[in-house]
Amino acid sequence: MPENEITVKDIMVIARQIGLSIPEQSVAGVLSNSQLLRGYCDLICSMDLPDDCPPAYEYRP
Amino acid sequence: MSISNLVHKIRDGELSAEKHCRETIQNLKARDSKYHAVTRVLEDRAITAAKQLDQKIASGRVVGSLAGVPFGVKDLFDVQGLVTTAGSITLNNNAPASNDAEVVRRLCSEDAIPVATLNMDEFAYGFATENAHYGTTCNPHDTARLAGGSSGGSAAAVAAGMLPFTLGSDTNGSIRVPASLCGVWGLRPTQGLLPLSGVYPFAASLDVIGPFAQSVADIRVVTEIMAGRKFEYKDDVDNLKVGLLGGWFAQDLSADLQSGMQKILQSCPITCDVTLPEANKARAASFVITAAEGGNLHLPRLKTTPMAYDPATRDRLMAGALLPASTVIQAQRLRNWFRDILHSVFNEVDILMAPATVGIAPRLDQPTIMVGGKAVSARANLGLFTQPLSLAGMPVLSAPLPPSEGNQKSMPLGVQFIAAPGKENMLLAFAEKLERSGLLGFPVASE
Numbered sequence: 308m309p310e311n312e313i314t315v316k317d318i319m320v321i322a323r324q325i326g327l328s329i330p331e332q333s334v335a336g337v338l339s340n341s342q343l344l345r346g347y348c349d350l351i352c353s354m355d356l357p358d359d360c361p362p363a364y365e366y367r368p
Numbered sequence: 369m370s371i372s373n374l375v376h377k378i379r380d381g382e383l384s385a386e387k388h389c390r391e392t393i394q395n396l397k398a399r400d401s402k403y404h405a406v407t408r409v410l411e412d413r414a415i416t417a418a419k420q421l422d423q424k425i426a427s428g429r430v431v432g433s434l435a436g437v438p439f440g441v442k443d444l445f446d447v448q449g450l451v452t453t454a455g456s457i458t459l460n461n462n463a464p465a466s467n468d469a470e471v472v473r474r475l476c477s478e479d480a481i482p483v484a485t486l487n488m489d490e491f492a493y494g495f496a497t498e499n500a501h502y503g504t505t506c507n508p509h510d511t512a513r514l515a516g517g518s519s520g521g522s523a524a525a526v527a528a529g530m531l532p533f534t535l536g537s538d539t540n541g542s543i544r545v546p547a548s549l550c551g552v553w554g555l556r557p558t559q560g561l562l563p564l565s566g567v568y569p570f571a572a573s574l575d576v577i578g579p580f581a582q583s584v585a586d587i588r589v590v591t592e593i594m595a596g597r598k599f600e601y602k603d604d605v606d607n608l609k610v611g612l613l614g615g616w617f618a619q620d621l622s623a624d625l626q627s628g629m630q631k632i633l634q635s636c637p638i639t640c641d642v643t644l645p646e647a648n649k650a651r652a653a654s655f656v657i658t659a660a661e662g663g664n665l666h667l668p669r670l671k672t673t674p675m676a677y678d679p680a681t682r683d684r685l686m687a688g689a690l691l692p693a694s695t696v697i698q699a700q701r702l703r704n705w706f707r708d709i710l711h712s713v714f715n716e717v718d719i720l721m722a723p724a725t726v727g728i729a730p731r732l733d734q735p736t737i738m739v740g741g742k743a744v745s746a747r748a749n750l751g752l753f754t755q756p757l758s759l760a761g762m763p764v765l766s767a768p769l770p771p772s773e774g775n776q777k778s779m780p781l782g783v784q785f786i787a788a789p790g791k792e793n794m795l796l797a798f799a800e801k802l803e804r805s806g807l808l809g810f811p812v813a814s815e
Binding site: 321330340 | 558559560573646648649652653655656659667670671674675679680682683684686687688689690691692695697698699700701702703704705707748760761762789
């Protein structure tokens with residue numbers, strides 16, 4: 308398994324932190340979606356942004 | 369019939385609003401079993417409004433600029449007296465809406481008549497309008513294919529010629545994708561132009577609402593009324609500089625799509641190629657922001673009534689709720705960075721053009737699209753080209769290419785035209801010119 312692969316144990320730990328109980332029928336689906344999102348998160352976090360680039364809160368085009 | 373012609377006929381007494389309204393409702397009831405675009409017909413309300421309008425006209429009183437025009441709304445717009453479902457059954461115990469959504473109110477104040485609510489992906493989370501509770505909306509041009517989503521019912525109702533205009537919402541492409549696959553016009557206006565009051569949210573920082581219609585003129589009149597102002601454009605649209613988005617936006621395109629875009633470029637005297645840096649990361653940011661905001665919005669219900677959700681929606685929302693804060697903040701920072709890049713592009717060009725989807729509507733029995741040589745889920749990936757553009761809040765018009773030459777039965781394909789924020793006036797004037805020249809526009813589906 309790749310080092311950064313998300314596991315069922317990982318998602319259960321995070322779910323517990325936010326008080327979410329994942330139904331048994333959803334564990335595989337949540338895991339699969341979390342792995343998909345992990346790929347996107349890795350892409351985003353590979354981007355070096357300047358310190359003065361703030362988050363887009365109160366977004367205005 | 370255009371909205372303008374319909375209004376003239378009703379105002380002039382050539383056509384009774386009640387008669388037209390009854391015919392519209394009868395048509396919806398007779399034909400929608402093929403498409404599954406409609407979730408509720410608002411018969412009593414519509415007939416009452418139409419009768420009142422006929423009385424106004426008969427008594428010589430002034431009537432609104434949309435007098436007697438029937439329309440439908442995606443199932444996430446509040447309609448007074450109805451529970452807003454957002455395409456789900458989890459909200460069924462909510463109180464009925466006490467008022468219409470603000471844009472519905474504005475349209476009704478001009479004597480338009482809401483006649484139906486329309487199908488969508490549950491909570492707008494998908495590009496397919498495959499809804500476990502209300503059914504899958506079929507493409508009116510080939511009912512064996514998807515209509516796209518999440519505003520699939522809205523696009524299909526216009527494409528089938530059942531309604532002259534409808535309303536949808538667009539967080540990541542939910543107006544532009546179904547408009548493209550169904551061969552109708554769809555506008556994602558500048559973020560903030562249209563009020564979201566009375567519209568059930570999905571990912572609040574990206575949500576925008578807008579119309580579907582059969583022509584640019586119809587899109588214009590409806591959007592102006594919802595915005596509360598006119599989009600006048602007095603300059604020449606013949607000499608606008610048009611940039612074709614390449615790189616990320618040039619992958620996996622069908623030959624007909626490439627050919628249609630080339631014809632448009634050849635009609636424009638000043639063109640250039642534009643490549644946006646890091647478009648794949650922008651798409652990833654849009655994906656992550658949506659997942660996180662959607663997951664957070666639904667977390668209380670995911671804790672108490674998870675089994676009321678469509679399983680696919682539930683799994684996606686739960687995964688979104690689990691995302692780490694630092695990644696979501698990074699996505700919002702990347703969004704600002706990408707917005708600045710896009711805005712700087714408009715110092716050099718007037719209009720950008722990009723495909724709306726990679727190709728025609730996927731089949732219902734094979735809901736996948738080819739990306740990078742791999743078959744991937746249509747529900748999650750049809751927004752490949754719309755998602756990056758959602759980040760920057762600009763107006764984006766999804767425009768249908770005409771049927772491919774010699775093949776009037778070809779399936780629709782759509783392109784996106786993008787302008788700087790607030791430039792709906794220029795965007796629509798430019799599109800009208802292309803529509804008049806036959807380079808854009810797709811016929812209504814035959815019955």
